[in-house]
Amino acid sequence: MIVLRARRVLVDGVLRPAAVLVDGSRIAAVGPRDVVVPGAQEITLADDEVLLPGLVDTHVHVNEPGRTEWEGFASATRAAAAGGVTTIVDMPLNSLPPTIDVPALETKRAAAQGQCHVDVAFWGGAVPGNERELRPLHEAGVVGVKCFLVDSGVPEFPPLPDPRPALRALAEFDGLLIAHAEDGALIRPASGRRYADFVASRPRASEDSAIASLLAAARSTGARVHVVHLSSAAALPLLAAAREDGVRVTVETCPHYLALTAEEVPDGDTRFKCCPPVREAGNRDALWQGLVDGTIDMVVSDHSPCTPDLKRIEDGDFGTAWGGIASLQIGLPVVWTEARARGIALADVVTWMSRRPADLVGLTHKGRIEPGADADLTVFAPDATFTVGPLHHRNPITPYAGRTLHGAVRATCLRGAPITDGDAPRGRLLSREDARV
Known part of the structure; x- marks a missing residue:
């Protein structure tokens, strides 16, 4: 038996003195x-120091196998552990093959085996014509399936402009569809170094339109849907109204939409490119309000790295650079730095980044400090500061480089044992059945 004592422990959404027996x-x-x-x-x-539950990040692009030079299970999970994240859920695309059927899932699990420093679960993928694969993927253990309503950026994972066939298939077993919601008809080609031109090419209206279509499809089929990486605060009233009408919808946003603004992005600095884009300061403020009032449920990273050449650092062309921001290791300090400046409690931030994502994917023994839960724990010093330097990500490109952040992760424990640099990987590969443990 181990007993951890702290003046501040996050229990039932409140920081209070406690002893945790493991x-x-x-x-x-x-x-x-x-x-x-x-x-x-x-x-x-x-x-x-504060004792927190291990964070749960349900939006991570690991990219292995097939594009392991972008990231990989060893490097991604080492970065996660360093950032207080004890469970990640891997996205179904950017790896080769994409996780759109059971053989591809088995290939991905084989690639991950023995490499993971934290626990890893998996999303499946919904693409045109694979509706019959969704139940087998569900039965094989994925926690849900992802689709793109717009071009995904990789040809092997085509968009699903009409999600209703997939939703009808998922409704038969109460499966979850998570969606990248942008309307391609409202997106214009972009090129050049001006960040303002890139933002204008993917307007808020493209998100709002796609989200409205997704909500209509969810309403007509009764299926569960989740909007990933919400960037447009203009969509918040749509989402709130749909929820009031009984549509089963949840919503996430990401550290970059809460901490960065379009006004601060230098022209040509493609480290800041993501899709949908980082928008204006007023939009950022409204996203924070959406979190506070409960319209947005959670905060996850959308960690989507690539190799330096694909980021087009040399020519700074926002049109051709890969869209994705690397932040898996520093998500908690990024969000906490902004939250504390707004008077938002650490307990709320951690709930958005631990319990809520865990509940989304049914891993209710994760992301909380309570009897029976996995002893996944993070020791965090909220008043400490540090400057972002080299990270465990396979590629060093991040828009946060050189920033001073509040909050330092001093230790991370996975199922009762600390994760240290010299450890052999102890992470487990989770399936949907683990939600019942």
């Missing part, structure tokens, strides 16, 4: 900070 891989009990536990190994956190 028996093997699970949390056995949560008690008063001074509870006596005969024979237990004692760990007492420093006064400036």
Whole structure:
């Protein structure tokens, strides 16, 4: 038995003094900070440290196999652990083959086996014509399936302009569809170094239109849907109204939409390119309000790295650069730095980044400090500061390089044992069945 004592422990959404008793891989009990536990190994956190549940990031592009030079299971999960993330869910595209059927899922799981420093679950993919593959993928353990309503950027994962056939198939077993929602008819070709031109090429209206179509499809089929990486705050009223009408919809946003603004992006600095794009400061403020009022459910990274040549750093062309921001290792400090400046509590930030994503994918033994949950724990110093330097990501490109952030992850534990640099990988490959553990 191990007992961890801290002045601040996140329990039931509140930071309070507590002792957390860990028996093997699970949390056995949560008690008063001074509870006596005969024979237990004692760990007492420093006064400036907070004990948090391990974060759960349900939007990570690992890219292995096939594009492992972009990222890989070893590097991605090492970065996750360094950032206090103890569970990730890998996206079905950018790897080769994409995870659109059971053999591809088996190929991906084989590639991940023995490499993961944190636990890893998997999304499947919904593409035109693979409706019959969705139930087998569900039964094989994916936590849901992802589609793109617009070009995905890779030819082997084509867009699904009409999601209704997939939604009807998913509704038969209450499966979850997560959607990249942009309307290609409202997107214009972009080229050149001016960031303002790139933002104008993918206007808020393209997101709003696609989200409206997705909500209509969900309403007509009764299926569950989830909007990934919401960037347009103008869509918030649509989402709130649909939820009030009984549409089963959840929503995520990402650190870059909460911390960055279009006004600060230098022309030619393609490290900031993502799709949909980082928008204006007023839009960022409205996204924060959407989190506070509950319209947005969670914050996840959309960690989508690539090799330096694909980011077109040399010529700075936003039209041809790969769209994706790398932040898996520093998501919590990025969001916390902005939140604390707005007077938003750390407990809320961590709930958005742990319990809520875990609940989305049914991993209800993750992302919380309570009896019976996995002893996935993060020691965080919220008042510490650091400057973003080299990260564990396979490629070093991030728009946060050189920024000073608040909050340092000092230790991460996976199922009761600390993750250290010299450890052999101990992460498990999770399936949907693990939601019932």
